[in-house]
Amino acid sequence: MSPQLPDGVAWPSDGYLDPHLVGTPSKNLALYIHVPFCTVRCGYCDFNTYTVGFGQGADKDSYHHSVNKEVRLAADRLRPFNHEPVKSIFLGGGTPTLLRAGQIGQILQDVKDNFALDPSAEVTVEANPDTIDQAGLEQLARAGVTRVSFGMQSAVLHVLRTLDRSHTPQQVPRVVKWAREVGLDASVDLIYGTPGESLTDWKTSLEAAIEPQPDHISCYALVIEEGTKMWAQVRRGVLAMPDPDDEAEKYELADALLAQAGYAWYEISNWAKLEDGEAAGSTNLRHASRHNLAYWFDWDWWGIGPGAHSHVGDVRWWNRKHPRAWADALAGGSANLGARSAGAEAGIAAGLDSAAAPRPLAPLASPAQAGEILExxxxxxxxxxxxxxxxxxxxxxxxxxxxxxxxxxxxxxxxxxxxxxxxxxxxxxxxxxxxxxxxxxxxxx
Incomplete structure (x- = not known):
């Protein structure tokens, strides 16, 4: 199971954001859309993911309808803050490509119908290499996706098996090639430090990731989180904990090989392929992930989906974790037209609202569980x-x-x-x- 959400304080059930508490928001806005479905739950994963659905609005066939409700909620509640057009949309998971391409297209259309979208906005979809084909990538490109991030993790079969990954090493260069052919930027994610992975194994994975020349490569050190399957395997002595010295050596190798191949680091775990005329070390790199930059440079963002976190100015909140609870909360919006709901009154009592006069609210309900005001x-x-x-x-x-x-x-x-x-x-x-x-x-x- 993924970790419990923080306790926080009660949050208005109508999703109202008090400008006095928000303070000075960023002008930049990003949207994160969480898709919690997976075919297999990987042993190291502590994300909020599920291998089953939970009925209307909370399963793969109807999930996009619930997403649309939170998109409309976000657009309405953010309207007073006058953000610039949305610069980044990121569908993460889970495995977003378990949704049909048409559903992803509908989600993106819902965003366009409710938000101003920057003409150069980056629109990323995460994908496992075995959950997408060339036709699917072409459909994503037609729907407005600009970038696909593939969960490669390793090019060594025994490492993939330890991580419970379902794809084969041969599938990665194929999907990167297909993505490039339909005009999509391609990124690959790697993990180093898996128990049993040698330095030679890691070098093999790096070389395999570089070979198809993706636009972006991420390298993350394995962290075995409490409560995961891998944590239990470590406690039973089946697997060893990652060795920090081993991971440091692998990071240094990654930095050297990626630099030789024409990639520039722009954040500790991320490298972007340099284009002609670009300066290494600049966060304005053409292929740097705008989604990641939104977090590191304090943009505002709204997280859509079960367990997703949002951040606007000085306030932060997080949604109900379970997909059914999240979808049910969004379905209960008809009672919230006008002034505060009872849930909002609880938020006011907890210090989440000021004496400012309430503004009229659209009949939408928030799936937020709790939140905090940042000092x-x-x-x-x-x-x-x-x-x-x-x-x-x-x-x-x-x-x-x-x-x-x-x-x-x-x-x-x-x-x-x-x-x-x-x-x-x-x-x-x-x-x-x-x-x-x-x-x-x-x-x-």
């Missing part, structure tokens, strides 16, 4: 923690005066680039990327 200290910590992970780094001037004196020490330790610091930017070295959590603590405590 200024929370925002500062998150800004450092996220921005420090990027190749752009973070301005020294944005750090508190109490920690700026630690920058020279971190340079001496080989964790921060001296030349960048001379230009007023804290930027991680390769060694610093491996110790990013330590650097974050040094610059925030």
């Amino acid at each position: 200024e200290s929370d925002r500062v910590l998150e800004a450092v923690m996220l921005r420090i992970r990027t190749a752009d780094g973070i301005p020294i001037s944005s750090l508190s005066p109490q920690v700026r004196g630690r920058v020279p020490v971190l340079i001496d330790e080989g964790l921060i680039e001296e030349a960048a610091a001379g230009a007023g930017i804290v930027k991680l070295t390769l060694q610093g990327r491996l110790l990013a959590d330590y650097v974050t603590r040094e610059l925030t405590v």
